[in-house]
Amino acid sequence: MSESTKKIVTRFAPSPTGFMHVGGVRTALYAWAWAKKHKGTFILRIEDTDKVREVEGSLEHIIESLRWLGITWDEGPDIGGEHAPYLQSQRLDRYEKYARILLEKGFAYPDPFSEEEIEKFRNHAKEVKKAFLYRDYRPEEFDEWDGKKPLRFKVPVLKEYTWTDAVRGELSAGVEALDDFILIKSDGYPTYNFAHIIDDLEMGVTHIMRADEFIASTPKYLSLYDALEITPPVFVTLPPILGEEGTKKLGKRDGAKDILDYRRDGFLSDAIINFLALLGWNAGGEQEIFTPEEFIKNFDIARIHKSGAELHEEKLRWINKEHIKKQSEEAQLESVRPYMKAYGDVLLKKLLPHIIDRISIYGELVNIEQSDFRFFIDPPDIDIEQVVWKDDLPQTSKMYLEEVQRLLPTTDFSSIESIKQAIMPYAEEHGKGNVLWPLRYALSGQEKSVDPFTICYILGKDEVYNRITRVCKKIDP
């Protein structure tokens, strides 16, 4: 009910540590779709608090990726908004403010240990096969926080947390999940664990979409929400995306592709959206092809899946083909053109339906240009002796071709059907294979190509006549 009264605010909060892969894109997609569906606000926030891992150019890359996909934000680092700034590195004053509040309440303290000492604790925990808990080593008395030492959260109360996730339902975890995690690092930057909570609070975020690796740390966040006396937003846990080999969660290290690689390979952004929409969600009906608008309309967090899914590109390719078929002729032409620069626009337009028939992604045109359609612009040097499908073909091919040639002047070339009508009776009489095979070969020089009537139609009467003449001459100079 709060959904209907409260404005929906979602965010996508990537860290600028490299490219975006399908996992990140899907998170962004769902957050975006949910906000759009409810005419709410979608915020792009950059979690750049780890200066060591930061990769230069990541922000631009992320923005370009989202732009390509058509995922637009209402507030963000490039366009500003009422909660600016949207780079966490520019929001340090806010984190400090809340850190001071926690300090005052006695829920934060400076960490007296060195990293080496903590490492020792950790190793010990590993040796005795126990989960490492910092709070087991929490000092009795704390120094003043000077900003040089990391500031730790002091768990207010050890209790078993139970909470409701919009996807997984009721979740819970034991006190083992609670610990004194770091709020502010020794370099002055906050950790994700702290910063995202403050930002979500200040930005009025109502729904947090994120992958299921955060389930384990949710109790920590809950205890922090408690300490700050704030109501947490709705948690929306997305299922993992597994790699093709089956089981491993797909991440950058496991060969996840940069989403922009799909653009390079000639996938349509709408197809990517469609595919990712279905990888973790389902409308319940049997519709599988969605435009982004249809997806937004149908999307419902109540229908997000719990279990993970393997990413297989076959289905993506099929979805992409369906989206290609739905494109306008102009859009198709636009996409095909860069791959077939040698083909003039008039020819390309005639070829277009045959090209579209043959591809699932535009990237496949790299091969098509060199084979299937090359003969349209580059008359082949044909050796008719190669026509060996029928025993008597080499001897009689010339005769059949000359007869077809004789039919041409009276043939109407205005449609494929009219050419068919002119040649078919003759072909039926002498055996379709005997006539049409040499004809196709004379025209294209290929065993495999589009059918000869279509070739005739596309080449035009004069060119057909010329090519047949050349072949006939070659047989009998």
Add this chain to the structure above:
RNA sequence: GGCCCUAUCGUCUAUCGGUUAGGACACCGGCUUUUCAUGCCGGUAAGCGGAGUUCGACUCUCCGUAGGGUCACCA
């Protein structure tokens, strides 16, 4: 190892106690096409195992099993 999550055809999934367990991709076959492609029609293929609840479980509960996540001054 502790804590947590998940479990239907090879893959993506529908099912919200009663179905011949449905659809899609992929695969195989047929038809159309002189070939290829497209298109149309058809086929193979699934409830992890074991207890329980129930008149009745894929569906609810528990125990196993398997897979995944997490236990950072990473997000």
